[in-house]
Amino acid sequence: MRLSHWSYAVVVGLCLGAAGSKALAAGPPLAPDMVNALESLQQRLQDDGASQDEIDDAKAAARRLQGGNAADRWARALFLQLAATGEARRGRDGAAADLYRQARRIDGVDGDSRRRWLDQEARLRLRAGQTAQGAELLGEWIERHGGDRDSLWLMAQAQATLEHWSQAANWVDRARRAGGMNDTRRALAASVYQHAERYEAALGLLDTALEGKGDDPDAWRRAAALAQRMQRPGLAAALWEAGWRRGALQGREALEQLIRLHVAGGTPARAAEYLQAAFEDGTLPRDVEHQRRLAEAWTAARAHREALSAWRTLAEQTRAAEDWRQLGELAYGWGEWSTAVEALREAREQGADPARTWLLEGVSLLELSREEDARQAFEAARDAGASQAEDWLASLDAD
Known part of the structure; x- marks a missing residue:
């Protein structure tokens, strides 16, 4: 699930800045020339907008300090952080995340810096599209240090992007308790709850106007139509389902729409279940149109x-060639060989493409260990113009 309207906000600040002496004091004391080098590079990064030269200088300085004493290691971490800031400003989020990872894993780095750089790395990896890794790091940061509401919503978004619906719903629960709900987050939460089949929770996110008109069918129709206009068919299905369960939406027309919305919203099994129940209680006729919808x-x-x-x-x-062919090809794709043979023969008798139906029938017969029948089918497929049939016949001859 791509949630393109969300952005993974990353605040990339230089380690010195207005907090200069405080930031440097977090680690071992540095020699004056090292402090000057860090401050000079920071100023150049600010003045030049993080040019490639400044980024390369920060990386080179970090390499030179590798393997030194405690002060060298702390200075190395600060140079890596400067390089990460530059990479992030140039939009190279994955490279910036890698640098933060190096910085926070250096021995002797203080806990506050590790915490801050872990948070930065997690958000950069999310922004770089490394969603699984970013979510893991963000979850680690939240559990270790306690996340604010923005971090909790960000985690819910990441789990939704990964389509881990149950986990995403749990994070939404935590984020809602922390507050900070807005229209965008409400839409995210409703979509997550719908995919997690928590329809009552999705219903609870309806706005005050809808909740105040819970028995008004027009209110539910408007809400579902809005979800469709927002290109959220899953949310539209959840809203219609909630209105149907509450009894606000009733009758054959509303049932037909509920079925259509479940198919469009990615929950076709629910649509099929409603169709099957409607056939059984006589609400809908088992005519060709509805039977085709059930099959689809x-x-x-x-x-x-x-x-x-x-x-x-x-x-x-229908006795239609296309319907028999569809049955035969589905059975073939799912390894139901006997059904495939029967349906493909019926399709061919009703006028379906003989080359393809003979070829698929031959493969199905071969899977049933009926080699002579398969040979005859492949010969018929070859005569009908199926080029692959020769390869199958050659394989049988080789065996």
Whole structure:
């Protein structure tokens, strides 16, 4: 799940700055010439907008100090931090994160600096698209040092990007307790709860106007329509589901829309379950249109047994070559070889492409260890123009 409207804010400050002496005092005392070198490089980075020369100078200084005494190690960490600041300012977030990692792992670095650089590295990795690594580091920082509300929301966003819905929902819970809710975060939280199938929690995020009109069907329709305009079909499905469960949305038209929204919103299994129940209680007819919708919903949900059964029922209703072919190709792709053979034959008899249906039937028969039947199918496929059939026949001859 890409949440492109969010940004991973990173505050990249120089280690000296207005806090100059305080920052330097966090580590071992440095020689005056080392302090001058750090302050000079910091000033150049500020004046030149972090040019490549200044960044290279900071890295070179850090390399020269490698393996020194405690003061050298502290100065090395500060030079690495300066280089990281420069890389981040130039938009090279991954490189900046690597430098912060080096700096915070140097022996003798004080705890406050380690904490600050861990936070910086985590946010830079998130901004660089290294979401899994950034989320791990940010979680480590929060658990060690306690996160503010912005960090908690950032963690929820990262878990949502990774599509770890249960974990994202837990982080949303923590972030909501910390406060700082706004429209963007409310949309994130609602989307996370919907994917985690926590529909009541998603419902709780509706605005005051909607909550005040909980039995008004037009209010629920407007909310779902807004979610669709925001290109959030999952949220639209969650809103419609909540209105349906509350009883505000009723009737066949509302049920049809609920089914369509679940398919569009990435929860096709729910759509199929509603269709199946509607067939059984007579709310919707089991006609060709609705049977096709059921088959497509189970297919999108990758529910093999239910999808193949639904496509078979549809094909028997329509006797159409395309429906038999769809059943045959799905069965072939899912390794249901007997069903594939039967459906592909029916499809061919109804006018489907003989070259492809013979070829797939041959492979299916071979998987069923019916080699002579497979040979005949491959020969028919070859005669119908399937170029791959020759390779299969050659393989059989070699065996």
